[in-house]
Amino acid sequence: MSRAPVRQGRRPVNAVDVAELAGVSQSAVSRTFTPGASVAPATREKVEKAAKKLGYRPNALARSLITRRSRIIAVVMAYLDNQFYPGVLEALSGKLQALDYQVLLFTSPDGSLSEPMFEQVMRYQVDAVVLASATLSSALARECRKAGVPVLLFNRTTDDPDVSSVTGSNERGGRLIAAFLAAGRHKRPAYLAGIEISSTNRDREAGFRAGLEAAGLPEPLRAVGNYTLTGAEAATRELLSLRKRPDAIFCANDHMAIACLDVARHEFGLRVPDDLSIIGFDDTGPAQWRSYRLTTFSQPLHPMVDSTVEAVGELIEQPYQKARRTVIGGDLVVRASARVPRQGVIDVNGRRVWRSSGEA
Amino acid sequence: MSRAPVRQGRRPVNAVDVAELAGVSQSAVSRTFTPGASVAPATREKVEKAAKKLGYRPNALARSLITRRSRIIAVVMAYLDNQFYPGVLEALSGKLQALDYQVLLFTSPDGSLSEPMFEQVMRYQVDAVVLASATLSSALARECRKAGVPVLLFNRTTDDPDVSSVTGSNERGGRLIAAFLAAGRHKRPAYLAGIEISSTNRDREAGFRAGLEAAGLPEPLRAVGNYTLTGAEAATRELLSLRKRPDAIFCANDHMAIACLDVARHEFGLRVPDDLSIIGFDDTGPAQWRSYRLTTFSQPLHPMVDSTVEAVGELIEQPYQKARRTVIGGDLVVRASARVPRQGVIDVNGRRVWRSSGEA
DNA sequence: AGGCCCTTTGCATGCGATTGCAATGCCGAC
DNA sequence: GTCGGCATTGCAATCGCATGCAAAGGGCCT
Numbered sequence: 001m002s003r004a005p006v007r008q009g010r011r012p013v014n015a016v017d018v019a020e021l022a023g024v025s026q027s028a029v030s031r032t033f034t035p036g037a038s039v040a041p042a043t044r045e046k047v048e049k050a051a052k053k054l055g056y057r058p059n060a061l062a063r064s065l066i067t068r069r070s071r072i073i074a075v076v077m078a079y080l081d082n083q084f085y086p087g088v089l090e091a092l093s094g095k096l097q098a099l100d101y102q103v104l105l106f107t108s109p110d111g112s113l114s115e116p117m118f119e120q121v122m123r124y125q126v127d128a129v130v131l132a133s134a135t136l137s138s139a140l141a142r143e144c145r146k147a148g149v150p151v152l153l154f155n156r157t158t159d160d161p162d163v164s165s166v167t168g169s170n171e172r173g174g175r176l177i178a179a180f181l182a183a184g185r186h187k188r189p190a191y192l193a194g195i196e197i198s199s200t201n202r203d204r205e206a207g208f209r210a211g212l213e214a215a216g217l218p219e220p221l222r223a224v225g226n227y228t229l230t231g232a233e234a235a236t237r238e239l240l241s242l243r244k245r246p247d248a249i250f251c252a253n254d255h256m257a258i259a260c261l262d263v264a265r266h267e268f269g270l271r272v273p274d275d276l277s278i279i280g281f282d283d284t285g286p287a288q289w290r291s292y293r294l295t296t297f298s299q300p301l302h303p304m305v306d307s308t309v310e311a312v313g314e315l316i317e318q319p320y321q322k323a324r325r326t327v328i329g330g331d332l333v334v335r336a337s338a339r340v341p342r343q344g345v346i347d348v349n350g351r352r353v354w355r356s357s358g359e360a
Numbered sequence: 361m362s363r364a365p366v367r368q369g370r371r372p373v374n375a376v377d378v379a380e381l382a383g384v385s386q387s388a389v390s391r392t393f394t395p396g397a398s399v400a401p402a403t404r405e406k407v408e409k410a411a412k413k414l415g416y417r418p419n420a421l422a423r424s425l426i427t428r429r430s431r432i433i434a435v436v437m438a439y440l441d442n443q444f445y446p447g448v449l450e451a452l453s454g455k456l457q458a459l460d461y462q463v464l465l466f467t468s469p470d471g472s473l474s475e476p477m478f479e480q481v482m483r484y485q486v487d488a489v490v491l492a493s494a495t496l497s498s499a500l501a502r503e504c505r506k507a508g509v510p511v512l513l514f515n516r517t518t519d520d521p522d523v524s525s526v527t528g529s530n531e532r533g534g535r536l537i538a539a540f541l542a543a544g545r546h547k548r549p550a551y552l553a554g555i556e557i558s559s560t561n562r563d564r565e566a567g568f569r570a571g572l573e574a575a576g577l578p579e580p581l582r583a584v585g586n587y588t589l590t591g592a593e594a595a596t597r598e599l600l601s602l603r604k605r606p607d608a609i610f611c612a613n614d615h616m617a618i619a620c621l622d623v624a625r626h627e628f629g630l631r632v633p634d635d636l637s638i639i640g641f642d643d644t645g646p647a648q649w650r651s652y653r654l655t656t657f658s659q660p661l662h663p664m665v666d667s668t669v670e671a672v673g674e675l676i677e678q679p680y681q682k683a684r685r686t687v688i689g690g691d692l693v694v695r696a697s698a699r700v701p702r703q704g705v706i707d708v709n710g711r712r713v714w715r716s717s718g719e720a
Numbered sequence: 721a722g723g724c725c726c727t728t729t730g731c732a733t734g735c736g737a738t739t740g741c742a743a744t745g746c747c748g749a750c
Numbered sequence: 751g752t753c754g755g756c757a758t759t760g761c762a763a764t765c766g767c768a769t770g771c772a773a774a775g776g777g778c779c780t
Binding site: 024025026027028032038039040043062064065066067068 | 754758759764766
């Protein structure tokens with residue numbers, strides 16, 4: 001067996017090499033690899049043959065230098081242990097790839113886009129930045145605008161009115177959950193909060209409180225889980241150790257709801273939903289697992305991602321248009337972790353969903 | 361409030377602009393942004409002030425063009441719903457970022473590196489390719505070598521002796537699990553297979569069979585789950601519907617073990633581990649959740665990722681060295697999904713771990 | 721004061737492509 | 751036969767930065 005031919009430290013082949021072999025100019029080579037450029041079929045054929053022979057591939061970096069378009073999108077993520085985000089990442093990456101965009105991934109331990117990380121993002125001339133699960137200081141938002149790089153917030157918003165975002169219906173979800181609990185004759189609701197300053201937490205809680213008040217229920221008991229498993233466990237213990245414990249806990253996301261449910265069942269020996277109702281948010285994979293069967297408000301992955309990709313495309317074409325804030329609808333998916341009201345549960349595409357009487 | 365200044369479609373600032381403002385040459389600007397270059401402190405200061413004023417950032421793409429190093433690593437992934445991989449991705453990305461490498465993410469629906477995707481990878485001049493959860497045809501491996509791009513297989517191997525890889529101890533893990541089941545007096549073992557052609561599945565099964573034989577147990581019953589949730593559910597139903605059902609199932613990964621456990625408990629009403637022992641592989645997050653408490657063989661994330669990063673670094677420095685195949689050790693972590701032998705369970709850093717008598 | 725050496729600086733070139741412009745060639749029409 | 755027009759093609763400039771080389775500057779020693 002002979003070893004495969006190896007280009008040991010040699011200069012990689014470029015358009016000039018191909019041009020020489022094909023007996024044409026370097027421009028011709030460039031044009032055969034540029035969709036829509038003017039090349040005679042015969043020329044194109046010669047070039048393609050030479051290119052294949054030499055193993056030539058256009059250098060995307062050099063191209064970006066001159067076109068000022070890298071076709072790279074920066075995606076900033078954290079909390080990949082919350083199943084919601086791997087799903088987002090997979091969908092986002094797949095859809096961007098289909099449009100011939102590449103994803104440059106940045107992960108941030110604490111969920112914030114740090115200054116040095118931001119600097120790297122900018123150096124790579126990305127065409128846009130998608131921030132999922134990362135807080136963006138308004139200083140950095142301004143930096144981006146200054147540099148002409150569109151930014152899109154995924155699953156969070158900010159006060160800055162010039163920053164576009166795509167989110168689920170956090171406020172409405174919280175409100176609906178309150179109504180659902182009220183309809184299920186719960187008396188002592190609790191809220192298990194995520195990261196206090198996050199917009200998702202703020203909006204879900206605001207909706208929940210508004211809904212409780214509208215239903216004539218008391219203010220919720222409250223503990224903070226910071227969107228982490230251990231945080232949620234501790235918060236659950238706190239709530240369930242109360243003299244008068246809650247009969248329902250709305251957890252600000254599924255990730256925490258799972259921890260909450262496990263603690264309730266296995267540490268406190270409670271039956272769910274007989275002794276305690278637990279509701280989540282997101283409808284991630286594990287929410288559907290047989291051991292949990294969470295009742296939860298869904299954030300539909302694909303619509304959210306589709307909308308994100310669309311918005312990114314528009315922002316790249318027209319960087320300075322008005323910010324667009326897209327809110328994607330969701331449903332209160334009824335499974336087995338919360339007591340079910342007598343009325344309002346309907347069937348939608350094989351899923352059980354709850355609609356309050358006030359809604360269509 | 362005045363709007364932030366916006367560089368509407370204007371040329372971004374480059375090193376020449378900075379040089380002019382600072383009253384130095386463009387080379388000086390380049391040097392102050394190149395670690396280790398020779399610049400007088402006074403010059404550096406002038407340049408830095410000018411750069412800050414103009415909001416200058418070096419163009420990494422232009423730099424790559426000349427240095428022939430993009431500092432971009434392509435990472436190819438699939439199956440992000442198996443929690444093992446998001447963890448890998450997060451760790452890998454974090455560690456590469458710390459070394460000033462960027463991650464260009466490619467996701468592949470079916471886990472294989474397709475031809476057009478490969479083409480994109482190559483066009484972006486990545487310094488190396490890490491394939492996790494993707495099969496690499498040996499044709500493509502040869503292409504990479506030809507182009508001088510190092511490839512590293514994560515959690516899989518290939519027959520090609522020239523391709524480096526980092527894996528867990530699949531064979532040993534399978535063998536140890538067999539010994540563990542034998543020590544626990546199980547009589548009818550079963551194997552729930554992953555993707556048949558994957559190296560992980562092959563090695564785990566080979567080890568398992570060897571171990572069973574060594575222990576004098578019969579060949580395992582067998583069904584295929586293809587590393588998917590629904591596949592594993594179906595496979596479990598198949599196994600548990602057998603006239604003489606198994607008393608232990610080794611699932612080729614945790615992802616499937618969870619589906620297996622749920623089906624056993626909730627569809628067949630079996631008590632685990634009293635009626636049936638279930639063992640997984642990977643020790644991912646959900647394996648530790650209270651509802652599952654899987655006994656499983658661990659693939660230690662950080663050692664595996666560290667080794668990967670190290671190997672990538674070496675391959676970039678010395679692309680044509682001999683392939684290195686690293687195998688990272690793991691432990692049989694004892695939790696509650698399998699009957700525990702009387703002997704051999706010891707405590708390691710607060711984790712219960714099983715050691716066969718044949719081992720150190 | 722002169723010479724030597726080391727540090728710092730600028731000049732100029734090149735990395736691999738895209739693209740406006742002008743030149744070329746070929747075609748049919750008159 | 752000549753010319754207009756269109757499709758192709760090549761030339762050359764350009765994108766933003768790195769870097770070899772030579773020149774300049776400064777400090778120190780004799």
